[in-house]
Amino acid sequence: AEVTWFHLLAVVVGNSVYAFGAMLATFLAGLTLGASWLTKRRSVTPLLAGRVQLAAAAMLALSLPLWEHVPYLFLMAGPHVTSFAGREAVRVLACAYMLLLPSGLLGVIFPMVLRLAPRNGRAIGRLSAINTIAAVTASLATGFVLLPRLGSRGTLVLLTLGTCVATLLLLKGRWRAAPLAVALITFAMPPWDIG
Numbered sequence: 644a645e646v647t648w649f650h651l652l653a654v655v656v657g658n659s660v661y662a663f664g665a666m667l668a669t670f671l672a673g674l675t676l677g678a679s680w681l682t683k684r685r686s687v688t689p690l691l692a693g694r695v696q697l698a699a700a701a702m703l704a705l706s707l708p709l710w711e712h713v714p715y716l717f718l719m720a721g722p723h724v725t726s727f728a729g730r731e732a733v734r735v736l737a738c739a740y741m742l743l744l745p746s747g748l749l750g751v752i753f754p755m756v757l758r759l760a761p762r763n764g765r766a767i768g769r770l771s772a773i774n775t776i777a778a779v780t781a782s783l784a785t786g787f788v789l790l791p792r793l794g795s796r797g798t799l800v801l802l803t804l805g806t807c808v809a810t811l812l813l814l815k816g817r818w819r820a821a822p823l824a825v826a827l828i829t830f831a832m833p834p835w836d837i838g
Contacts, residue, residue: 652666
């Protein structure tokens with residue numbers, strides 16, 4: 644998700660060191676907000692983890708049509724914001740608009756998995772190693788395979804559907820219909836108008 648989001652935002656906010664800093668700071672702020680929310684929870688259950696995963700899938704699906712509207716933030720601000728600081732603030736606003744909530748939801752999932760794991764060093768170490776290997780592999784696969792073959796929107800759709808599958812593994816009973824509904828919504832989203 645992070646690679647694809649940065650790829651999309653770079654088209655709009657630019658690829659300068661300031662733009663990358665704004666994207667990274669917003670993404671890390673989202674992770675921090677998600678983690679701070681989790682610290683206030685005394686207990687974590689698989690159902691709660693499934694609900695958070697479901698919210699992440701829904702947020703990914705609902706953000707799909709928003710991406711083509713991000714440039715309008717700059718069009719609206721253009722005539723009124725002329726200073727360097729003002730333009731950078733618009734970049735940060737665009738990044739926050741698209742990244743803050745989804746990254747917060749995705750960022751809370753791994754800490755939840757750690758809370759659900761057995762309380763021993765071996766289990767925590769194994770999960771951390773798997774997370775690190777998966778993060779590196781997914782970043783490389785996204786940059787070199789998925790984005791060139793599926794494009795940004797296709798990669799986000801695939802990520803949303805993968806999140807729905809992970810949600811199905813965590814939820815039971817009547818809750819299992821929700822990720823299926825999110826998957827259907829994802830397929831129903833109109834294609835981007837890049838003309």
